[in-house]
Amino acid sequence: MQHAIQQIVDGLAAGSIYGALALALVLVYRATGMINFAQGLLAVASTYIAWSVWRAGSPLIAAVVLAVAAALVLGAFTERVVIRRFEGGPPHTAVVATIALLILINGLTGSIWGYVSQPFPSLFPSGTVTVGGVVLAIPSLATTGVLIVVVVLLQLLFLRTRLGLALRAVADNADSSALSGLNVGRLLMVGWALAAALGALAGVLIAPKVYLDPTMMDTILVYALAAAVLGGLDSPLGAVVAAWIIGVTENLAGTYIPYVRDDLKIGVPLVAMFVILLTRPQGLFGRRKAARV
Amino acid sequence: MNAARALKVALPLGVLVVLAIVPLSATPYTNYQLSLVGTFAVAILGLNIVSGYAGQISLGQSAFMGVGAYAAAFGVAHGWPVVLSFVVAALLPAAIGALVAIPAVRLRGNALAVVTIILPIIAVPLAKRYAGVTGGSEGRSVDWAHVPSGTGLEDDQWRYYLVLVIAAVLFLLGRNILSGRIGRAFAIVRTNEAVASAMGISAHRYKVVAFTIAACYGGAAGFLYVLVVQFASPDLLNFQVAINMLAALVIGGFANLWGAVIAGLFYVYVPVVAGAVDPSRTNIFYGAVVLVVLFIVPGGVSGGIVRLVRALLARLPDRYRRFTGVDPQAGPASPVPPQPDASGPEPTPPSLRAGAGSRKEPQ
Numbered sequence: 001m002q003h004a005i006q007q008i009v010d011g012l013a014a015g016s017i018y019g020a021l022a023l024a025l026v027l028v029y030r031a032t033g034m035i036n037f038a039q040g041l042l043a044v045a046s047t048y049i050a051w052s053v054w055r056a057g058s059p060l061i062a063a064v065v066l067a068v069a070a071a072l073v074l075g076a077f078t079e080r081v082v083i084r085r086f087e088g089g090p091p092h093t094a095v096v097a098t099i100a101l102l103i104l105i106n107g108l109t110g111s112i113w114g115y116v117s118q119p120f121p122s123l124f125p126s127g128t129v130t131v132g133g134v135v136l137a138i139p140s141l142a143t144t145g146v147l148i149v150v151v152v153l154l155q156l157l158f159l160r161t162r163l164g165l166a167l168r169a170v171a172d173n174a175d176s177s178a179l180s181g182l183n184v185g186r187l188l189m190v191g192w193a194l195a196a197a198l199g200a201l202a203g204v205l206i207a208p209k210v211y212l213d214p215t216m217m218d219t220i221l222v223y224a225l226a227a228a229v230l231g232g233l234d235s236p237l238g239a240v241v242a243a244w245i246i247g248v249t250e251n252l253a254g255t256y257i258p259y260v261r262d263d264l265k266i267g268v269p270l271v272a273m274f275v276i277l278l279t280r281p282q283g284l285f286g287r288r289k290a291a292r293v
Numbered sequence: 294m295n296a297a298r299a300l301k302v303a304l305p306l307g308v309l310v311v312l313a314i315v316p317l318s319a320t321p322y323t324n325y326q327l328s329l330v331g332t333f334a335v336a337i338l339g340l341n342i343v344s345g346y347a348g349q350i351s352l353g354q355s356a357f358m359g360v361g362a363y364a365a366a367f368g369v370a371h372g373w374p375v376v377l378s379f380v381v382a383a384l385l386p387a388a389i390g391a392l393v394a395i396p397a398v399r400l401r402g403n404a405l406a407v408v409t410i411i412l413p414i415i416a417v418p419l420a421k422r423y424a425g426v427t428g429g430s431e432g433r434s435v436d437w438a439h440v441p442s443g444t445g446l447e448d449d450q451w452r453y454y455l456v457l458v459i460a461a462v463l464f465l466l467g468r469n470i471l472s473g474r475i476g477r478a479f480a481i482v483r484t485n486e487a488v489a490s491a492m493g494i495s496a497h498r499y500k501v502v503a504f505t506i507a508a509c510y511g512g513a514a515g516f517l518y519v520l521v522v523q524f525a526s527p528d529l530l531n532f533q534v535a536i537n538m539l540a541a542l543v544i545g546g547f548a549n550l551w552g553a554v555i556a557g558l559f560y561v562y563v564p565v566v567a568g569a570v571d572p573s574r575t576n577i578f579y580g581a582v583v584l585v586v587l588f589i590v591p592g593g594v595s596g597g598i599v600r601l602v603r604a605l606l607a608r609l610p611d612r613y614r615r616f617t618g619v620d621p622q623a624g625p626a627s628p629v630p631p632q633p634d635a636s637g638p639e640p641t642p643p644s645l646r647a648g649a650g651s652r653k654e655p656q
Contacts, residue, residue, distance in 0.1 A: 085587075
């Protein structure tokens with residue numbers, strides 16, 4: 001039982017990292033109606049920035065803050081220079097554009113920082129705490145805590161600030177927002193910037209575990225995509241809950257189902273996503289949409 | 294038959310003749326690479342059918358190609374007749390494609406692309422796990438398709454011709470599928486699903502059809518791959534292969550048969566040219582060129598060529614234009630080739646409209 005609780009906490013920690021990236025995907029989807037397949041590579045680039053700053057001798061926390069700031073700029077830049085062209089166009093063109101970005105950023109990070117895996121320091125002390133007889137890893141608890149703080153901050157931003165109201169208005173109806181005097185283009189840029197910042201956070205959280213290289217986020221992106229789709233694509237809460245479910249199920253399945261083991265555990269959430277979507281095509285928390293001719 | 298029609302028949306025939314002569318004097322390595330171009334052109338044609346013609350982005354084509362390759366390698370290793378290997382290599386992925394597509398097409402457009410990623414992601418560890426069938430991480434090598442004695446050809450030439458003939462047949466088949474009822478249904482499903490269902494065309498059903506055909510072509514390409522490379526490994530299943538094929542297709546041109554051929558050329562030669570300097574160049578090149586294509590020539594290389602040819606033909610004097618069948622009023626061609634039997638009356642022959650505001654015939 002103790003072992004199971006440890007697995008669940010570790011699963012929540014993994015799920016929190018998927019959740020941060022899934023939140024980024026949801027922000028982009030709500031703002032611009034597209035799935036950003038390059039979200040993971042944007043996170044990788046930001047993490048490399050943190051790594052470079054840290055290697056230059058700066059304290060880790062400062063490097064991370066700088067990387068998140070750089071990610072804000074990177075996200076805004078990507079939206080303005082590339083994505084703006086494809087907003088409101090056919091969705092499959094937008095998907096292809098983000099895939100092109102994925103390939104391009106992979107090549108760029110590879111040529112700047114190389115393809116050799118680099119160790120990345122953890123933000124949290126390694127070690128354990130004992131709660132009620134169960135030994136829990138501090139990084140796992142802290143990672144989950146970080147995601148909870150992020151969700152609360154995002155909720156405050158969206159529900160309590162003028163910027164949040166404007167962002168919600170644009171996500172809801174861009175045309176009416178423009179007619180009410182909101183600068184839609186700039187707000188979409190803000191959406192992409194916030195998403196990239198969340199991605200950067202996911203990047204620095206996962207890098208100590210998997211080592212830093214340009215393909216670091218590929219599997220994380222798949223989990224995050226599964227969480228975002230499962231959560232309904234337009235629901236931040238849904239994405240986080242789905243990410244936690246995914247993190248916990250894959251960890252438990254990998255540990256307790258002999259057939260699954262470590263190599264196939266990525267299949268568990270994906271198959272689960274597939275099965276759930278069959279009964280609820282709009283996702284767990286998504287809203288049904290009626291198509292109009 | 295007007296000149297444009299004649300060109301449509303003559304061009305593929307001419308290309309085929311050139312392609313039939315080339316291997317006789319080329320080096321074995323060139324023949325090997327050209328055979329790979331044909332192989333990937335078939336796989337990308339499949340991708341083009343589902344993504345270009347039916348408008349459903351698929352990120353899983355590599356999985357179908359890999360399954361086809363494993364089926365072919367397994368068949369060869371167990372001494373199956375070649376035809377049986379080919380049929381299994383084409384139909385097994387098609388069956389998987391249909392099984393996945395039947396539930397998956399119910400998802401909203403964007404989610405479908407996400408689901409297609411699952412296939413390569415799960416296929417790679419599965420292939421490594423079942424080493425008895427697949428050869429595990431090392432893959433499965435085979436030794437077959439040697440040239441029959443007495444032909445005077447070398448192995449590389451023989452395999453090249455096999456690929457050429459099979460690919461040509463598959464392209465012809467694809468052309469016929471896409472220019473008929475199914476092709477028109479794909480076009481309307483891609484453009485507007487609501488309109489499609491209003492016209493009595495089930496978007497779900499045709500998406501399943503598109504996925505199944507795409508998987509079948511992917512599997513056939515897997516067979517060709519094993520024919521050329523004599524090897525099937527988990528690397529072929531990789532997600533990266535699927536997205537590079539998609540990138541090559543965008544560069545070659547969506548919804549155009551020649552787009553798949555050009556994409557095959559890009560897929561095989563870009564890593565050779567760019568990778569000679571630095572492997573990351575391949576990705577930078579692909580990413581940048583795809584974005585440039587999306588920004589500037591949405592039809593890709595093939596769409597660009599079509600537009601260029603039409604623009605040039607439209608500048609011809611009237612009496613030539615009459616024979617080429619190009620309507621100067623039509624303006625630049627859309628990246629999507631015209632659907633031959635699209636509903637509605639036949640367009641007015643250009644000769645009847647000649648002179649209506651068009652340029653004067655130079656004397």
